[in-house]
Amino acid sequence: MDPQAPDTSPYDAFLLISFGGPERPEDVVPFLENVTRGRGIPRERLVEVGEHYFSFGGRSPINDQNRDLIAVLQLELASHGIDLPIYWGNRNWDPYLTDTLATMRDDGVERAVCLFTSAYTSYSGCRQYRENLYDATTAAGDGAPRLDRVRHYFNHPGFVEPFVDGAVAALEQLKRDGYDSDDTRLVFVTHSIPDAMNEASGRGAGDDAATGGAYVREHRDVADVIAAAVAARTATERPYELVYCSRSGPPQVPWLEPDVNDHLETLADDGAASVVLLPIGFVSDHMEVIYDLDTEAKATAERLGLGFARVPTPGVDARFVTAIRELIVERAAQARGETPDQPVVGALPPSWTVCPVGCCANQRDPERPALLGSDR
Numbered sequence: 001m002d003p004q005a006p007d008t009s010p011y012d013a014f015l016l017i018s019f020g021g022p023e024r025p026e027d028v029v030p031f032l033e034n035v036t037r038g039r040g041i042p043r044e045r046l047v048e049v050g051e052h053y054f055s056f057g058g059r060s061p062i063n064d065q066n067r068d069l070i071a072v073l074q075l076e077l078a079s080h081g082i083d084l085p086i087y088w089g090n091r092n093w094d095p096y097l098t099d100t101l102a103t104m105r106d107d108g109v110e111r112a113v114c115l116f117t118s119a120y121t122s123y124s125g126c127r128q129y130r131e132n133l134y135d136a137t138t139a140a141g142d143g144a145p146r147l148d149r150v151r152h153y154f155n156h157p158g159f160v161e162p163f164v165d166g167a168v169a170a171l172e173q174l175k176r177d178g179y180d181s182d183d184t185r186l187v188f189v190t191h192s193i194p195d196a197m198n199e200a201s202g203r204g205a206g207d208d209a210a211t212g213g214a215y216v217r218e219h220r221d222v223a224d225v226i227a228a229a230v231a232a233r234t235a236t237e238r239p240y241e242l243v244y245c246s247r248s249g250p251p252q253v254p255w256l257e258p259d260v261n262d263h264l265e266t267l268a269d270d271g272a273a274s275v276v277l278l279p280i281g282f283v284s285d286h287m288e289v290i291y292d293l294d295t296e297a298k299a300t301a302e303r304l305g306l307g308f309a310r311v312p313t314p315g316v317d318a319r320f321v322t323a324i325r326e327l328i329v330e331r332a333a334q335a336r337g338e339t340p341d342q343p344v345v346g347a348l349p350p351s352w353t354v355c356p357v358g359c360c361a362n363q364r365d366p367e368r369p370a371l372l373g374s375d376r
């Protein structure tokens with residue numbers, strides 16, 4: 001073993017957990033059935049979302065993006081002398097978490113550290129992953145590895161910094177396109193969720209015990225940090241707002257608003273000439289980004305005569321890959337009872353790694369068991 005290598009004991013593997021997406025037209029409908037089972041999504045919405053996938057040949061980019069991330073992460077870990085095999089499992093499509101956990105068991109993995117490709121606190125981005133992990137380890141039975149997870153990384157510098165550079169580059173592009181980039185509006189975008197899901201988010205966790213609302217609070221913190229950094233880099237303060245995309249669910253259920261398209265209307269009415277969209281809710285340029293933003297929101301901007309640029313997600317940016325390595329090393333130190341450095345940007349503290357009982361509650365099935373909580 002390399003004497004300089006960071007200590008990643010007690011872990012003997014790393015597990016990347018993602019959403020999953022279809023890779024062929026025949027996969028689209030079964031994938032959507034997996035995602036929406038028991039979630040009360042109207043049939044019209046499913047037909048519409050199916051069309052988004054078909055318009056990209058029935059292939060979501062998300063699995064390839066995870067393959068790319070694993071490839072660079074393998075190099076990153078190896079070049080730092082970290083000898084952890086990387087496993088990958090999805091919630092909704094092949095490779096399924098259940099199969100991955102069975103493989104890990106067969107390979108003799110005893111204790112793994114995992115990371116979700118979801119940076120923030122919510123039922124959809126955290127507890128739902130934890131429920132699926134419970135099911136997958138239960139199915140793997142005796143000998144299934146014990147699991148821990150890294151903290152939520154929305155406020156890790158390696159997640160935030162690529163957005164700052166991306167925004168500065170997008171502003172330069174708009175300037176080359178002839179827009180007054182000092183007047184460009186910054187539009188921070190994330191996935192809409194039901195208001196009730198936001199209210200339950202992070203309840204009982206961290207310093208905000210009992211308050212909930214962590215999903216919106218975390219995004220606002222990230223937006224504030226990025227807007228300030230972009231202002232400093234470009235010596236110009238620009239108005240900015242946090243808005244939402246990809247709403248689904250029945251119309252009578254309130255979800256976080258405003259929708260990005262409605263917000264572009266508001267900005268146009270307000271006399272704005274151009275916008276930079278920052279998809280801070282997303283880790284890679286998957287379907288929500290390439291359809292809901294690059295296709296739909298871009299068309300809205302064109303109709304309104306707004307100059308438009310979209311900032312890339314962290315994806316395989318070297319700073320994000322470094323951050324993942326640091327998060328693994330940090331979590332291992334915590335597991336050994338140490339108190340490692342926990343770099344953050346913004347006003348919020350580093351996030352918890354063990355969720356309290358009832359955090360991000362499952363509102364349909366509050367008793368459904370989940371892993372990685374203080375109750376197990």
Ligand SMILES: CC1=C(CCC(=O)O)c2cc3nc(cc4[nH]c(cc5[nH]c(cc1n2)c(C)c5CCC(=O)O)c(CCC(=O)O)c4C)C(CCC(=O)O)=C3C
Binds near residue numbers: 022036288
């Ligand atoms: C917070 C959040 C994230 C970010 C955290 C994370 O990354 O996990 C996220 C990511 C993603 N969501 C994705 C796809 C879908 N999400 C859906 C539905 C829903 N998402 C929700 C929330 C979120 N979703 C919610 C509250 C619903 C309603 C149903 C329910 O209450 O559970 C539906 C059903 C159809 C529709 O209604 O849109 C689809 C197809 C893909 C894959 C993209 C690809 O294939 O490239 C990704 C990465």
Ligand SMILES: [Fe+2]
Binds near residue numbers: 191
């Ligand atoms: Fe989603």
